[in-house]
Amino acid sequence: xxxxxxxxxxxxxxxxxxxxxxxxxxxxxxxxxxxxxxxxxxxxxxxxxxxxxxxxxxxxxxxxxxxxxxxxxxxxxxxxxxxxxxxxxxxxxxxxxxxxxxxxxxxxxxxxxxxxxxxxxxxx
Numbered sequence: 271x272x273x274x275x276x277x278x279x280x281x282x283x284x285x286x287x288x289x290x291x292x293x294x295x296x297x298x299x300x301x302x303x304x305x306x307x308x309x310x311x312x313x314x315x316x317x318x319x320x321x322x323x324x325x326x327x328x329x330x331x332x333x334x335x336x337x338x339x340x341x342x343x344x345x346x347x348x349x350x351x352x353x354x355x356x357x358x359x360x361x362x363x364x365x366x367x368x369x370x371x372x373x374x375x376x377x378x379x380x381x382x383x384x385x386x387x388x389x390x391x392x393x394x
Contacts, residue, residue: 279388294367299347308362317376363387
């Protein structure tokens, strides 16, 4: 079992930056591919970014490429999502997720463990 706890969400003005974190516990962090997803009000949960077990490979949704960066720190068992040049349309609850294996999957159903989410609100 893996426990995931997100933090770092909040209210930020358009054009600003925010970094959300996800602390993992329970199993060996390096055994899991880590992903970020988000769910806006009234919408389905969508893929944002994913990072390999080593941190050497990443994949992003087209809508966030160049503005968001996913990273992980093995010593802290934490994955991060740095979000820059924020726009109101990225307002959502952001979830981190973990999956065993090596593939950088982007489908929600491919992930085994989920955090409770952290709210990110971008004001115009």
